[in-house]
Structures are given as structure tokens and as C-alpha cells.
Amino acid sequence: MRPVTAFAEWPHIIGHIDMDAFYVSVEIRRRPELRGQPVIVAGTGSRSVVTTASYEARRFGVGSAMPAARARRLCPQGVFLAPDFAYYREASRQVMSMVRATVETVEVVGLDEAYLDLTGLADPPATMRRLVAEIERTAGLGCSIGIGPSKLVAKVASDAEKPRGFVVLSREQACQRFGASPCGLVPGIGPKTVERLRALRVDTLAALAAVPAAALAARFGPRLAAELQRRARFEDDSPVTEERKVISESREVTFDEDIRDPERLEAILAQLVDRLCDGLRAQRRRGRTVGIKVRLDDFSTHTRARTLAEAVASADRVGPVALELLRRFEPRGRSACWGCGSPASSPPTGPTTSSFSWFSSEVSARTGA
Numbered sequence: 001m002r003p004v005t006a007f008a009e010w011p012h013i014i015g016h017i018d019m020d021a022f023y024v025s026v027e028i029r030r031r032p033e034l035r036g037q038p039v040i041v042a043g044t045g046s047r048s049v050v051t052t053a054s055y056e057a058r059r060f061g062v063g064s065a066m067p068a069a070r071a072r073r074l075c076p077q078g079v080f081l082a083p084d085f086a087y088y089r090e091a092s093r094q095v096m097s098m099v100r101a102t103v104e105t106v107e108v109v110g111l112d113e114a115y116l117d118l119t120g121l122a123d124p125p126a127t128m129r130r131l132v133a134e135i136e137r138t139a140g141l142g143c144s145i146g147i148g149p150s151k152l153v154a155k156v157a158s159d160a161e162k163p164r165g166f167v168v169l170s171r172e173q174a175c176q177r178f179g180a181s182p183c184g185l186v187p188g189i190g191p192k193t194v195e196r197l198r199a200l201r202v203d204t205l206a207a208l209a210a211v212p213a214a215a216l217a218a219r220f221g222p223r224l225a226a227e228l229q230r231r232a233r234f235e236d237d238s239p240v241t242e243e244r245k246v247i248s249e250s251r252e253v254t255f256d257e258d259i260r261d262p263e264r265l266e267a268i269l270a271q272l273v274d275r276l277c278d279g280l281r282a283q284r285r286r287g288r289t290v291g292i293k294v295r296l297d298d299f300s301t302h303t304r305a306r307t308l309a310e311a312v313a314s315a316d317r318v319g320p321v322a323l324e325l326l327r328r329f330e331p332r333g334r335s336a337c338w339g340c341g342s343p344a345s346s347p348p349t350g351p352t353t354s355s356f357s358w359f360s361s362e363v364s365a366r367t368g369a
């Protein structure tokens with residue numbers, strides 16, 4: 001079937017763009033001598049994790065979210081760089097402005113990816129190839145493209161042949177191509193669901209698509225069961241929507257050693273609040289939702305947030321909210337270590353608590369347009 005014929009049958013044509021090894025590619029752009037090397041962008045503390053690994057580094061088994069210490073063991077010859085988020089945001093803006101200049105409806109879903117509504121274009125692949133070439137030429141960055149009749153197909157297609165992938169698939173072709181893949185390949189089917197599916201001997205997308213609906217519903221409930229099967233069949237009719245103009249501004253710090261002392265934690269939180277509010281005021285922005293993010297020494301990340309009646313930008317207003325969120329925060333079964341008088345705190349639970357400590361916290365304010 002010629003692609004042109006296939007497109008004519010699709011009510012929607014959606015593109016998905018995802019930058020290849022984004023942070024690393026942006027670093028290599030300003031340090032071209034690093035091209036071809038195993039480059040890893042990771043924090044510098046002993047607890048930090050890998051944000052991005054170049055494809056050369058991935059050959060050593062290094063990947064996103066891995067503790068940096070492990071990455072150093074796997075790839076001792078790697079070039080480790082500390083993240084420079086301001087520079088990555090700038091690169092993202094540059095890329096997304098080219099994307100927006102190319103098609104009318106764009107949904108940016110992160111620093112390095114976006115959905116594009118290509119419906120109605122005369123030749124969607126040609127348009128996307130031009131965009132790829134322009135990004136490569138002007139921004140010096142590589143990306144992968146997926147094109148399909150839905151966001152779901154486009155997203156999975158863009159990931160299928162990274163880096164520099166360019167994959168066009170109909171829904172049926174996606175089912176065929178990924179039928180033998182694990183269910184977790186599809187966005188929205190996370191590790192926990194994958195485990196529960198495995199217990200039902202459902203290991204692949206084809207198996208999930210074919211399993212009797214009643215058996216699935218008995219385990220997951222009718223709504224989730226139906227949604228899982230829709231995803232396994234690559235059925236998706238969600239529209240490409242211009243992203244809501246909600247911007248989140250945050251400051252975060254990772255501790256090099258565990259900090260258990262509530263007073264020290266609260267002092268650090270106060271510093272983060274000050275830095276956050278300075279930044280907000282400098283940009284003349286305010287936030288209505290104040291949040292904290294806490295990462296524990298088992299790398300689990302926890303967030304708590306509260307939305308206020310009005311937008312605020314001063315430390316006087318943000319600070320108490322962040323502090324209360326922190327004081328109330330109790331990771332399940334581990335509250336005893338956090339003895340700062342939270343009204344809901346439970347009694348110490350014995351020796352297990354000694355293995356637990358905090359080492360990272362973040363405070364953020366979500367600002368709306």
C-alpha cells in the first residue's frame with residue numbers, strides 16, 4: 001500500500017517528535033570534541049542519578065534514572081557532565097519554536113518532545129523531514145519522528161528506531177510490529193500493571209489485545225480493563241491540544257549524605273523557598289500551587305502539593321505552605337524518623353526506621369498564565 005493511500009484513510013494524522021539523547025546532544029553541541037564518546041549527564045553528589053546517556057554510553061548499559069555511581073562503575077571511561085538546565089531549556093525553546101513555525105497545532109509534552117497535528121497537510125512525511133533537517137542545521141540537534149493515525153501510534157513509532165528514527169505506521173501496522181513486545185512498551189502501562197498482567201499470563205501486547213475482556217475486567221475492573229485493551233490495540237482518539245499554559249518553577253537540592261535532623265531540613269527548605277521566590281519575582285510571576293518533592297535514600301520520589309486561593313510569590317506566603325507540607329509528609333511505615341511534631345505522625349515503628357533518611361527535597365510553585 002502506498003503511504004499516500006493510507007493517509008487518505010486516516011481521519012487524523014499525528015506526528016510525534018522526540019529529541020535524541022537530549023541533554024547530552026545539547027552538551028555536545030557546545031563541546032563538539034565529545035561527539036562519538038560515552039557522555040553522561042548526571043548530578044555530582046554521591047547520590048545523584050543519570051539524566052541522559054549518549055548512545056555510546058548506553059552500550060555500556062548506562063541509562064536514565066540509574067544512580068550515577070553505578071554508571072561510573074559500568075562506564076569508567078565515560079565523560080560525566082553536571083546538568084545545566086537553563087541551557088537545556090533554551091535549546092528546547094529554540095527547537096519548539098521551529099516546530100510551531102512548521103505546523104499550527106502543537107502539544108509540547110516536555111522539554112524534548114511534542115505532538116503535531118499533521119491532518120490536512122499535503123505530504124506529512126515531507127513536512128516532517130524538512131523540520132528534522134532544519135532542526136539539525138539550525139540547532140545542531142538530532143531527533144526521531146513517528147507518524148501515525150493517533151498520538152499513541154506516533155509516540156511508539158518515534159521511539160522504535162532511535163536515534164534519528166523516522167517511522168510511519170498505521171494502527172494495524174503498529175499492532176503487527178509491536179504485538180510481540182512487552183505490554184510496558186505502550187505509554188500508560190507502567191511496571192506495576194505489567195506485573196499484574198504477567199500474573200494473568202499476559203506478557204505481550206498481542207496477548208493483552210486478545211485476552212477475553214471479562215477475565216481482564218475481573219482483575220482490573222471494567223474501565224481500566226477496557227482502557228488497557230484499547231492501548232494494546234493502539235486505539236486512541238485523544239486530540240493534539242495546545243498545552244495549557246501552566247509552567248512549573250522549582251528549586252531543588254540533593255544532599256550528599258542523609259539528613260535526618262528536622263531543623264536542618266527545615267532550614268534547607270527555607271533556603272529553597274527563598275531561591276524560588278527570588279526567581280519568581282525576577283520573572284514577575286506568581287504561583288497558586290505550592291509543592292514539595294522529597295526523594296528518599298531508596299530513590300523513591302514523593303510529592304505533595306497544595307493549591308491556594310490566590311497566586312503568591314513571596315517567601316512569607318510560600319514558606320509556611322511548603323513547611324507544612326514537609327511536616328505532614330510521612331512516607332508509609334517510615335514516619336518515625338521524621339519527628340518534627342506532625343499532628344498525624346505515628347509512633348516509632350522500631351528498628352526498620354533506622355534504614356530510612358531523607359536526602360533530597362524540592363519546592364516548586366506552579367504558575368498559570
Ligand code: DCP
Nearest residue numbers: 018019020021022023024051052064065112162
Ligand atoms: N530525563 C531526566 N531523567 C529521566 C529521563 C529523562 O532528567 N529519568 C531528561 C533528560 C533527557 C530528557 O529528559 O535528555 C528527555 O528524555 P527522553 O526520555 O526523551 O530521553 P533522551 O532524549 O535523553 O534519549 P532518547 O529520547 O534518545 O531515548
Ligand code: MG
Nearest residue numbers: 018019020112
Ligand atoms: Mg528524547
